[in-house]
Amino acid sequence: MSISVGVVSFPGSNCEADVIEAIDTVSGANADILWHGDQSIGNFEAIVLPGGFAHGDYLRPGAIARFSPVMEAISAFAAAGGPVLGICNGFQVLTEAGLLPGALQKNAGLKFICGPTDLVVASTSSVLTRTATVGDVLTVPINHFEGNFTCSPETLAELEANDQVILRYASNPNGSVADIAGIANAAGNVVGLMPHPERACHALLGSVDGQVLLTGFVSGGAEK
Amino acid sequence: MRVGKSMRFTIEAASAEVARQQAEDMCTRFLTNPVIEDATVTVGAS
Numbered sequence: 001m002s003i004s005v006g007v008v009s010f011p012g013s014n015c016e017a018d019v020i021e022a023i024d025t026v027s028g029a030n031a032d033i034l035w036h037g038d039q040s041i042g043n044f045e046a047i048v049l050p051g052g053f054a055h056g057d058y059l060r061p062g063a064i065a066r067f068s069p070v071m072e073a074i075s076a077f078a079a080a081g082g083p084v085l086g087i088c089n090g091f092q093v094l095t096e097a098g099l100l101p102g103a104l105q106k107n108a109g110l111k112f113i114c115g116p117t118d119l120v121v122a123s124t125s126s127v128l129t130r131t132a133t134v135g136d137v138l139t140v141p142i143n144h145f146e147g148n149f150t151c152s153p154e155t156l157a158e159l160e161a162n163d164q165v166i167l168r169y170a171s172n173p174n175g176s177v178a179d180i181a182g183i184a185n186a187a188g189n190v191v192g193l194m195p196h197p198e199r200a201c202h203a204l205l206g207s208v209d210g211q212v213l214l215t216g217f218v219s220g221g222a223e224k
Numbered sequence: 225m226r227v228g229k230s231m232r233f234t235i236e237a238a239s240a241e242v243a244r245q246q247a248e249d250m251c252t253r254f255l256t257n258p259v260i261e262d263a264t265v266t267v268g269a270s
Binding site: 059095101102 | 254255257259260
């Protein structure tokens, strides 16, 4: 089944074309740009917030983007169970918008880091990981300065208890609490991760391990 | 270690209390991320 995917373009986003290309490559789903200034998400059946530097990352990554007009429509869509995926800067936007818990701080070590990382699938209770297998190791690139996931001990306990930690780093590159690379909301339909699955969808890119994630995401419908 | 920012605003409001409320709203909704940051508001001379 193929669905229509809206990939949000904020001023400063820079991965939207990669995401559209990857979704097209892995699934043949119809993916297209959704402008951040739109008041509605139109007929899109799934939403991706791509990587980049939305609104220049001024103040904090995602702090201004969460006020972009389209975010209100995306929040309503998410509340109704619609699939929403935030990749890298998109993950930061989702936490700032309150659609996912926690926050992304500067990397431990205060260095920008970029390279392939091994991710361990920790839960399949999300729209991103539903076709993966717990324990699978996926090699997917990271590319960030502020990817150090943090949250209160209470929130972390909730995330763990509800199976909301979906991906963990095999070797923690940025100081994230509990090696967290990606999380989902309680319903499993809103997901965020720092690594870039769209950059691991073709053998020429060195890995095809992102395919299982994007394939799951576009396979339609909400989770749980 | 703690790192901070100091921001100064001029707010026109009916009272110091209203101005404080507006500044606190800006702090919690926009200027700080409450998950990782704290903010204190001090109203100066009008």
